Amino acid sequence: MGKRAIPVLAAAWVLTGGMMPAAGGDGPLCDRAASLVPGLVCVESARGLAMAGSRERAEHLLGLAEAGADRFVTHFGSEPLRYAVVEGRDTITPRETIEALRKSGFPVVLPWLSEKVFREQTELSLRRAIEAQMAGQPQEQIDAAVATALARQTDPARRQRIELAAVSHELGHDWFRIGYWPDAPLGEDKHYGGPSPDWLDEMAAVLMEAPSSFEDRVTQFRQRFDTYRADPAKADANTRLLVDLPNFLTEVHPASAQVRLLNEQRTAEEKQSAVRLITGEEARKIAEGGARFYLQSAVVSQYLVARTGDPKVFGRIAQAFVRGETIEQWLANDEPKGTLPRDMAAMQADWLVWLESRFPRG
Numbered sequence: 001m002g003k004r005a006i007p008v009l010a011a012a013w014v015l016t017g018g019m020m021p022a023a024g025g026d027g028p029l030c031d032r033a034a035s036l037v038p039g040l041v042c043v044e045s046a047r048g049l050a051m052a053g054s055r056e057r058a059e060h061l062l063g064l065a066e067a068g069a070d071r072f073v074t075h076f077g078s079e080p081l082r083y084a085v086v087e088g089r090d091t092i093t094p095r096e097t098i099e100a101l102r103k104s105g106f107p108v109v110l111p112w113l114s115e116k117v118f119r120e121q122t123e124l125s126l127r128r129a130i131e132a133q134m135a136g137q138p139q140e141q142i143d144a145a146v147a148t149a150l151a152r153q154t155d156p157a158r159r160q161r162i163e164l165a166a167v168s169h170e171l172g173h174d175w176f177r178i179g180y181w182p183d184a185p186l187g188e189d190k191h192y193g194g195p196s197p198d199w200l201d202e203m204a205a206v207l208m209e210a211p212s213s214f215e216d217r218v219t220q221f222r223q224r225f226d227t228y229r230a231d232p233a234k235a236d237a238n239t240r241l242l243v244d245l246p247n248f249l250t251e252v253h254p255a256s257a258q259v260r261l262l263n264e265q266r267t268a269e270e271k272q273s274a275v276r277l278i279t280g281e282e283a284r285k286i287a288e289g290g291a292r293f294y295l296q297s298a299v300v301s302q303y304l305v306a307r308t309g310d311p312k313v314f315g316r317i318a319q320a321f322v323r324g325e326t327i328e329q330w331l332a333n334d335e336p337k338g339t340l341p342r343d344m345a346a347m348q349a350d351w352l353v354w355l356e357s358r359f360p361r362g
Contacts, residue, residue, distance in 0.1 A: 036100045037086055048083035053114060061085045061112060061167060068168025068208040072175050075207045077312035080175040083108040085167065092117060108174040122153050165213035172208030176201060180318045196321055198253040199297065204314065206297040217298035222359045238292045245351045246344045248296050249327050255290030303354055307340040
């Protein structure tokens with residue numbers, strides 16, 4: 001999300017097998033990381049590690065990451081890069097620690113927020129927004145509004161739902177971008193994250209989400225699609241764009257301008273952080289811009305698998321982009337693609353037919 005040097009955690013967001021427990025450096029990967037991030041419990045798998053203030057928390061984060069890694073293999077046909085998920089007890093992992101981990105053999109590093117830090121950051125973000133909205137009101141009223149909003153945003157069930165999607169989602173962005181373009185810088189003006197067209201960058205992350213989170217996006221797509229086909233003339237612009245496949249495959253991420261603006265407005269202290277938590281009005285604006293794109297990412301991925309018959313088709317598309325092809329050139333090249341049409345106009349017509357079968361009326 002954004003200029004992806006910082007995961008922007010918009011608050012609008014089971015343990016798997018194969019793990020080898022390691023406390024504070026008991027295991028080859030944890031041994032390597034322990035000197036760089038002292039004082040945390042570390043657990044590892046063959047693919048990466050998670051560090052947190054307790055074993056229970058580290059195992060939970062590792063389980064979320066491993067489930068996402070399994071989905072990367074399913075959809076891209078290769079193992080993801082080695083990763084480290086690092087959740088400091090009392091602070092956000094600093095940039096220099098992240099860079100040190102990358103240099104020591106963890107190309108993908110995800111700094112995560114402990115419950116304590118999540119609460120502190122959420123309160124700061126909420127207070128910033130509520131004080132602006134309630135300027136001139138008595139301080140006790142402002143404090144009460146912040147407390148009410150904070151209780152809602154930090155509800156444990158809500159946080160669990162967000163993490164179920166967001167940990168693997170954020171890892172997916174970097175597994176994709178760094179895996180296919182290891183030397184590419186972030187923040188190119190014409191792209192949301194890295195050199196890939198924005199739609200595949202976001203689709204790679206959405207595909208990593210837990211099945212329940214992914215299906216929530218499919219359900220929301222259907223709801224909007226039902227609104228569109230009930231009366232296309234009355235649908236808003238974003239709903240009409242929902243069914244415009246050529247636009248989706250060529251547009252800049254619709255949330256990119258808002259996230260870029262927020263990055264530019266960060267304080268000097270915030271710029272030292274690898275993560276910034278966004279809530280309230282700021283989160284709403286990002287969600288408005290990006291929601292339709294996320295829903296399309298989920299359902300277009302299903303369309304591509306259905307028509308090509310290949311659940312790993314996203315790896316083949318990524319390789320085409322690495323070669324410098326456009327989506328139009330990939331459609332027209334000699335690779336087998338099942339029944340997927342070979343040009344954009346034909347694909348748009350076929351997509352509309354497929355949508356009717358995917359989401360039958362009534």
